[in-house]
Amino acid sequence: MMTLVLSQNDIHTLTNDYRMTVEPSEDREWSLPVMDLLDPEKSRMYMERVAPIFRTSLSTASVSMFVKRYGFLTAAPVLYAMSLLNKGLDCSVANSHLESFHKGDTWLPKLRLSDAAVSQPEEGKREEWRDWIIERLFADNISKVLRSLMKLVPVSSAVLWENAAIYIFWLYEKRMGEGATAEQKARMEEDFRYLVQEAPARLFGEARHNPLTRFYxxxxxxxxxxxxxxxxxxxxxxxxxxxxxxxxxxxxxxxxxxxx
Structure with a gap:
């Protein structure tokens, strides 16, 4: 893989349209390193602080609503960069931070990466490169966060995975194709088909099944x-x-x- 940096145009698009930020939020009450979500005590304390945003206490409902936002803020910039820009972001938990922002009464957290360097596939090796990105995003981030939060409240993995899946479908079917070139659209369609139909379970941190397939x-x-x-x-x-x-x-x- 070749290592590059994001261009100013890339940064503008990702920060304005795809829930990424390059600066820490001043709101430290609801911001944290994603690694903290894997710690039983830290994740419980954080979710207890976040729950009132959803007009409830720490509960199945508040965890579910949080995962909707979390799934989108992690997947949106990573998948846009992969499919439209052909650039790879490392969204592993160790490299990720959740930064809290508000827009009126709406809570809109964003993703910040400690290392925002990007990779590009070597000629003839895009499939291997794509697997690396998907694995960082899902197996080494979203899946781990879901499993940790499931220990806090009685909620099934199916609910949480579907919360992430619906936004991934929306990204590819409704959002990312706007203004895309023919080459970008072809790459986007191929990546989407792979994600929902062919990608092996291990890339999602699962043992048996691709967790997106059943919801497509x-x-x-x-x-x-x-x-x-x-x-x-x-x-x-x-x-x-x-x-x-x-x-x-x-x-x-x-x-x-x-x-x-």
């Missing part, structure tokens, strides 16, 4: 939605963070969908 289902059209969409396999517990409202996500399996 056909989109369905319903009477309530003009555009087809995927119905989730699991409920993310969002409704438990809306007391008195019981608002459900559009694709929630608890909702009775009328298909057309």
């Amino acid at each position: 289902t056909e989109k369905r059209r319903t009477k309530a939605h003009e555009d087809p969409f995927r119905i989730r396999k699991t409920c993310c517990y969002y409704y438990q963070t809306t007391p008195g409202e019981e608002s459900f996500c559009g694709g929630c399996p608890k909702v009775k969908h009328e298909f057309v």
Whole structure:
């Protein structure tokens, strides 16, 4: 692999559109090195501080809502850089920091890397290079964080993996193709197909199955939605963070969908 640095244009795109930052946040209460999420006591203390953001205490719902944000902030810049820029970021836990930011009443944490050097594949070796990036992102980061948080509350790995999966699908299907060249779109489509259909379980820190594959289902059209969409396999517990409202996500399996 060849080692490079991010260009100013790359940094501008990643920091403005893909939840990355190059500066530590001044808000140290809700910012931390990702390694702290693997420590039982530190992760519990942090999640107890974060839970009120989701209008709840430390619970299955607050952990689920946190993982939605965490999965997106880690996957978005790494997968955009890999597929659109053909550049690799090291998102291993030891190299990653969660930096806390607010936009109005919305909490929008971002990813900061201690070492933001990037790699590029050598000629004819992109598949091996891609595996290295995916493994750093999933097996050495997201999977470890999910397993640690699962020890705090009773929540299944399926719920947490689907929380990450839905945003990965959205990135590739809706977001990253905007303004992409034909070459970039072809690379993006190939990477997405590999991620959801072919990548081996070990790259995700799993023993038997690629955890994204089971959630990559056909989109369905319903009477309530003009555009087809995927119905989730699991409920993310969002409704438990809306007391008195019981608002459900559009694709929630608890909702009775009328298909057309």
